[in-house]
Amino acid sequence: MDITEYIMLVFTDYTLRTITLGTAILGAVTGMLGSFAVLRKQSLLGDAISHAALPGIAIVFLITGAKDSNVLLLGALVSGLIGTFWIRGIISKTHLKSDTALGLILSLFFGFGMLLLTFIQKQPNANQAGLDKYLFGQAATLVESDVWLMAIVTGICLMILLLFWKEFKMLLFDSDFTKTLGFNTKFIDILITSFIVLAIVLGLQTVGVVLMSAMLLAPAAAARQWTNRLSVMVFLSALFGAFSGVFGTAVSASQNNLSTGPVIVIIAGVFVLISFVFSPSRGLLFKQIRFIKNRRDLQLHKTLAFMFRIAETHENISHPHSIKILNNFQGFTKGTLQKLVQKNYVQLNGNMWSLTREGYKTASNLYNQQTENNE
Amino acid sequence: MSKKIAVQIDDLTVAYNYKPVLWDIDLEIPEGVLMAIVGPNGAGKSTLIKSVLGILKPIAGSVSIYGKPYEKQRSLVAYVPQKGSVDWDFPTTALDVVMMGTYGSLGWIKRPTQKEKKAALEALEKVGMLPFKNRQISQLSGGQQQRIFLARALVQNASIYFMDEPFQGVDASTEIAIINILKALRKAGKTVIVVHHDLQTVPEYFDWVTFLNVKKIATGPVKDIFNDDNLTKTYGINYKVSIQE
Ligand SMILES: Nc1ncnc2c1ncn2[C@@H]1O[C@H](COP(=O)(O)OP(=O)(O)OP(=O)(O)O)[C@@H](O)[C@H]1O
Numbered sequence: 038m039d040i041t042e043y044i045m046l047v048f049t050d051y052t053l054r055t056i057t058l059g060t061a062i063l064g065a066v067t068g069m070l071g072s073f074a075v076l077r078k079q080s081l082l083g084d085a086i087s088h089a090a091l092p093g094i095a096i097v098f099l100i101t102g103a104k105d106s107n108v109l110l111l112g113a114l115v116s117g118l119i120g121t122f123w124i125r126g127i128i129s130k131t132h133l134k135s136d137t138a139l140g141l142i143l144s145l146f147f148g149f150g151m152l153l154l155t156f157i158q159k160q161p162n163a164n165q166a167g168l169d170k171y172l173f174g175q176a177a178t179l180v181e182s183d184v185w186l187m188a189i190v191t192g193i194c195l196m197i198l199l200l201f202w203k204e205f206k207m208l209l210f211d212s213d214f215t216k217t218l219g220f221n222t223k224f225i226d227i228l229i230t231s232f233i234v235l236a237i238v239l240g241l242q243t244v245g246v247v248l249m250s251a252m253l254l255a256p257a258a259a260a261r262q263w264t265n266r267l268s269v270m271v272f273l274s275a276l277f278g279a280f281s282g283v284f285g286t287a288v289s290a291s292q293n294n295l296s297t298g299p300v301i302v303i304i305a306g307v308f309v310l311i312s313f314v315f316s317p318s319r320g321l322l323f324k325q326i327r328f329i330k331n332r333r334d335l336q337l338h339k340t341l342a343f344m345f346r347i348a349e350t351h352e353n354i355s356h357p358h359s360i361k362i363l364n365n366f367q368g369f370t371k372g373t374l375q376k377l378v379q380k381n382y383v384q385l386n387g388n389m390w391s392l393t394r395e396g397y398k399t400a401s402n403l404y405n406q407q408t409e410n411n412e
Numbered sequence: 413m414s415k416k417i418a419v420q421i422d423d424l425t426v427a428y429n430y431k432p433v434l435w436d437i438d439l440e441i442p443e444g445v446l447m448a449i450v451g452p453n454g455a456g457k458s459t460l461i462k463s464v465l466g467i468l469k470p471i472a473g474s475v476s477i478y479g480k481p482y483e484k485q486r487s488l489v490a491y492v493p494q495k496g497s498v499d500w501d502f503p504t505t506a507l508d509v510v511m512m513g514t515y516g517s518l519g520w521i522k523r524p525t526q527k528e529k530k531a532a533l534e535a536l537e538k539v540g541m542l543p544f545k546n547r548q549i550s551q552l553s554g555g556q557q558q559r560i561f562l563a564r565a566l567v568q569n570a571s572i573y574f575m576d577e578p579f580q581g582v583d584a585s586t587e588i589a590i591i592n593i594l595k596a597l598r599k600a601g602k603t604v605i606v607v608h609h610d611l612q613t614v615p616e617y618f619d620w621v622t623f624l625n626v627k628k629i630a631t632g633p634v635k636d637i638f639n640d641d642n643l644t645k646t647y648g649i650n651y652k653v654s655i656q657e
């Protein structure tokens with residue numbers, strides 16, 4: 038299937054359109070909220086929430102026997118919230134490190150959830166509701182009402198974000214200071230956390246308990262690499278998330294229905310990889326290139342400064358000197374000399390070099406310029 | 413002293429666990445002083461400030477700012493936290509951080525306007541950081557970050573300033589720049605309370621001092637109480653500073 042064919046299909050095929058929209062919206066909302074989790078250094082939060090949601094699904098199924106995903110997700114929401122606020126409680130009451138509390142609740146709830154799932158599977162008449170789809174996700178089961186729900190939650194989330202933008206930003210940067218100004222930091226915190234729980238629960242059906250946290254973290258981690266502004270980061274993160282959803286669905290649909298959730302997560306991972314390598318300011322590649330270039334420039338400047346000091350001793354600045362005297366100088370190479378000649382700072386004449394007027398001027402300004410350039 | 417009391421602390425006791433970090437602190441800070449809080453690491457200096465500002469809930473005791481509880485007097489108080497208490501890799505600019513000083517008077521939801529921006533720029537100017545206003549905060553040196561925090565407090569336009577180690581990791585010229593700002597605040601009738609580690613400079617910089625080590629050891633004018641006796645009581649070892657007159 039080629040690309041145009043596929044794009045046509047997205048617009049005409051009902052199922053594919055639903056899944057594409059759903060994963061795009063899901064990616065956007067988790068990406069958006071993920072920025073907050075990443076900046077608070079709560080990488081485990083997403084994992085803890087999604088795992089904490091599992092027993093809720095199982096319990097609701099055991100009680101009601103419902104197969105309807107919205108009912109099951111309500112259970113997930115409740116147990117996700119309980120887990121999350123339990124974590125908050127542990128952190129604030131016991132001064133355990135937040136990683137410890139998160140890890141503890143994560144394993145406790147997940148263990149309990151798995152126990153219930155195996156129990157359900159052993160029931161003879163359990164209609165095997167396909168509860169394991171919540172473990173690894175099954176995007177194909179998305180229907181229009183699921184997508185609507187996601188869209189509404191995303192819309193509300195966006196509104197809240199815009200409304201409390203200043204408060205969110207300040208809390209993320211300096212919560213103590215926020216408190217001294219009289220803002221109810223607990224309220225702001227609960228607001229953010231509740232939306233993260235909501236977004237994760239909405240994603241369980243599509244991506245599953247196990248991989249859900251990657252949806253929260255990957256787009257945000259990638260976005261962080263490209264900008265130094267929070268607003269841009271949140272926007273980019275939403276964009277990366279949405280793209281991961283769309284591409285992921287496309288890849289899985291065109292490749293013999295590979296499982297959608299994992300493909301989405303892998304594509305989000307590719308965004309992270311690319312960002313960590315290629316981002317202009319923080320990426321590894323450009324950092325290395327800049328490092329090498331700075332070193333070269335510096336070597337050039339140092340050599341020029343050294344020559345300047347020699348030239349200074351003569352009344353005539355263009356008085357030729359032997360190349361030999363440069364050999365003692367650390368960092369001097371034939372290459373740097375060539376470069377200086379190319380830049381017309383230095384003239385070569387056999388074994389002798391001399392500074393040009395331009396070279397002299399540049400060298401005498403070198404130090405001043407460098408300090409100015411730093412501003 | 414017939415001066416007004418800016419900050420009054422009564423019977424303040426604070427603990428993180430069962431062991432009290434501050435024990436039964438009574439402290440009166442008169443209006444218009446430039447006061448140093450000195451004491452060893454872990455003495456509870458930061459904790460004291462955090463308790464006064466309502467960041468921590470004390471086990472017992474009360475704090476009042478000009479005779480009323482802190483909650484009613486927030487707009488009179490500005491705060492410079494210890495620099496290490498935040499993540500400086502946060503995606504924001506110097507100007508943005510300073511703007512946060514105006515958020516308190518703005519209140520919920522309302523956005524900063526040109527007026528707030530102007531105030532923030534002025535504060536940046538005062539601390540000599542105007543050329544860096546659009547810098548990402550992680551690309552500032554430690555001393556520059558400290559000045560940004562100071563600017564954020566200045567923009568709060570308060571009557572009482574609490575500063576937790578504003579001289580931490582700054583070079584000599586920045587230190588002088590900062591102390592001049594603090595002295596200017598005092599001159600304008602403000603009360604400035606500073607956690608300070610360099611005992612040598614206490615007599616030169618401050619006119620009031622509080623010795624703290626879990627308990628309050630002493631408080632009063634530097635010229636009366638800044639002596640070896642109180643230093644020894646606070647730091648536990650036989651402390652000798654040569655005070656240059
Ligand atoms: N969040 C916390 N949880 C538990 N104990 C804490 C916490 N913060 C501080 N402490 C303890 O309280 C005591 C006082 O700490 P505080 O930070 O107030 O000291 P300080 O005087 O500001 O020290 P420093 O000069 O090192 O900044 C210390 O023993 C410290 O270990």
Ligand SMILES: [Mg+2]
Nearest residue numbers: 457458459494
């Ligand atoms: Mg401290």
